[in-house]
Every structure is written in structure tokens, then in C-alpha cells.
Amino acid sequence: MQMYGTEMQCRERLFNIRWKNGYVCPNCASKSYCELKSRSLYQCNKCHHQTSLTAGTLFAHSKLPLTT
Numbered sequence: 709m710q711m712y713g714t715e716m717q718c719r720e721r722l723f724n725i726r727w728k729n730g731y732v733c734p735n736c737a738s739k740s741y742c743e744l745k746s747r748s749l750y751q752c753n754k755c756h757h758q759t760s761l762t763a764g765t766l767f768a769h770s771k772l773p774l775t776t
Contacts, residue, residue: 712774712775713775714775715773715774715775718773718774718775719761719774722761722762722765722767722774723761726761726765733752733754733755733757733759734757734759734764735752735755735757736752736754736755736757738752738753738754738755740752740753740754741753744758748760748761762774
């Protein structure tokens, strides 16, 4: 619970597992991105491809919070 007690801690850990060396766009391999707060997505600053933190993971189609 100390490591993954909050949704934010879970999101940070999943980000670090998924992108060990920082975010890399799956479309163009750019490392420049921004976070869209309204839909909880990451958007590439170069090609504007949007991806979620859970896309392509076992959490992809789950509506449950990561803390569950």
C-alpha cells in the first residue's frame, strides 16, 4: 500500500514500467509530449498522436481504477 496506495502512485509506477527511458511516441518515436488532463492522455508534440497510459497493457479495457 505504501508503494501503490494512491491512483497517482499507480500511474507513476505504470508510466515508469512502460516507458523506462521516458515517453516515446508509438507512432513516430518522438520523446516530446504533453499530458492532456481532460482525458488523461499523452500527446506527441511532433505528430499529435494520442495514447493512454494503459493502452496496450492488460489494463487497457478495464474501467476499474489502477488501485484495484
